[in-house]
Amino acid sequence: MHALTPEQYARLRRLAQAWTRAHLRDAKASLSFNPRLAADALCFQRYDDSVLGEQLVGALVTPVSLWLVMVSADEHDSLQEAGARHQLRLPSGDYSLETVLLGEEEWCRRLVLLEDLSDIANRQAASRLAQQLMQRVMVADEGGEGGA
Helix, strand or coil: CCCCCHHHHHHHHHHHHHHHHHHHHHHCCCCCCCCCCCCEEEEEEEEEECCCEEEEEEEEECCCCEEEEEEECCCCCCCCCCCCEEEEEECCEEEEEEEEEECCCEEEEEEEEECCCCCCCCHHHHHHHHHHHHHHHCCCCCCCCCCC
């Protein structure tokens, strides 16, 4: 497994910052808003998608939710249409991702896995949750049930 490049890490930071700019104000009004958390792109790794080519797959933790996220490994990839769907095939199963725009230039494909993180104690606990998520989706499901 190859490490991400500094440019890819910078892109993931911009993704989290874009979520904050686009959603933080509205998120604060949510009953599930957790002021102990901030948007953070975690546990990303390279993934070769059979349709889209090299991608980065990981978790986006926000003060209200946890997303499974995929972005192109090429930061110069063109802006995608909001609402477009893509089937992500991971070892644990297939996941239907929706393209969402986070401002004028940032976008990602995502699947919301948890919609309420209000009981997460701190950012370290959110990071552990993201790690557990990625361990589960990147390993084959022995029960044969697959993904979402």
